[in-house]
Amino acid sequence: MTTLSTPRGRQALAASIVFTVLATVITTVRIYTRAFLVKQMGADDYVILVSLAFSWVFFGLMVGEAYHGMGEHYALIPAAIYKTQMICFWASVPIYQTSLISTKMSILLQYKRVFSTPRMRLACWILIGFLGVYGTWTIVSAWANCVPLAKFWDPTIPGFCLDKKALWFSNSAIHIITDILILVYPMPVLKSLQLPRKQKFALMAVFALGGFVLITSVLRLKSLLVISNSTDPTYDNVGAAAWSAVECNVAIICACLPGTRAFLSRLLPHIFSTRSNGYRSKTTRPTRTGRSALTGNGNTQVLASVVGGRDKGYDHDHDLEALSPSGSSVTSYTKESKEAFAGIKVTTNVTQERTLHPKITINDDTESTKELVKKHSF
The missing domain is CATH 1.20.1070.10 (Rhodopsin 7-helix transmembrane proteins)
Incomplete structure (x- = not known):
């Protein structure tokens, strides 16, 4: 041709x-x-x-x-x-x-x-x-x-x-x-x-x-x-x-x-990975005006977190790491938003924490004071 x-x-x-x-x-x-x-x-x-x-x-x-x-x-x-x-x-x-x-x-x-x-x-x-x-x-x-x-x-x-x-x-x-x-x-x-x-x-x-x-x-x-x-x-x-x-x-x-x-x-x-050496989270905590720093009664935490997938790109959901201190009674309400990309999950955690401690009497005993600080330090 x-x-x-x-x-x-x-x-x-x-x-x-x-x-x-x-x-x-x-x-x-x-x-x-x-x-x-x-x-x-x-x-x-x-x-x-x-x-x-x-x-x-x-x-x-x-x-x-x-x-x-x-x-x-x-x-x-x-x-x-x-x-x-x-x-x-x-x-x-x-x-x-x-x-x-x-x-x-x-x-x-x-x-x-x-x-x-x-x-x-x-x-x-x-x-x-x-x-x-x-x-x-x-x-x-x-x-x-x-x-x-x-x-x-x-x-x-x-x-x-x-x-x-x-x-x-x-x-x-x-x-x-x-x-x-x-x-x-x-x-x-x-x-x-x-x-x-x-x-x-x-x-x-x-x-x-x-x-x-x-x-x-x-x-x-x-x-x-x-x-x-x-x-x-x-x-x-x-x-x-x-x-x-x-x-x-x-x-x-x-x-x-x-x-x-x-x-x-x-x-x-x-740039493109949804996490770096663990999960990324942005936490907003309300003021604790008028509350004891030791008891923490009625403490409410609002945790707005971004949970990323694995570096391999899987779309599996991942759980947040435990953020509450031991000995606390925690009630969590989680609202999951829509998936923006495969492997990206936006999660908002509203956590209400109530911790009850027995009444503690402060005295001049040095050892008792040290023990008190040790127990209630976060």
């Missing part, structure tokens, strides 16, 4: 290779973490594999475009090579849409699993339903852009085609809107977590990486504007093809990063 490659086409293909391989590596780390470290594969993990598979199909079609005249001026491309390029281009559009839509589905399924508040789950289901309807339309309209289909790569065939410019720009605008929604969804929940500031910022930064998807969507929109007004589409299609590959793979990378926390905690334990 006769082929025709150009430097511009190979540059776009190189960008696609880099980001597709990077997305594959990050997805592999995520699946390894979820399947072998955390041992809790979910629907979001399987959906991201579907998205990665379509990303590789898109890469294969882009190879066909790059070696069949993409980046070359239309007037210099033989008819047979041009037809092959247009067929690859026609097939790549719905494949790109399928990869991107399934990635967003995976992110929302991950939100639904991690942030299990009723309002968050409802919001996720609403957006999942919208993406299902919109995704079906955008994929079908991309496949059946022209009737008959051959009119897409052979304009001389009788028939009609949808307005490509209107279709491309409306789809791109909806993608940008959904990117913004997905980006801001988890921030209020993450902000309210009772975590150490460093860990909270680290988690928010991981989720905020989804902003790169928004940036690539905007840059792709700019490249679509160029090709939609072009009189030499085979030459000007390079930018749109390259940014499409970057966008769908950056989306996969950003979707996978939160699922790699247990793996990252091994590499960067001071």
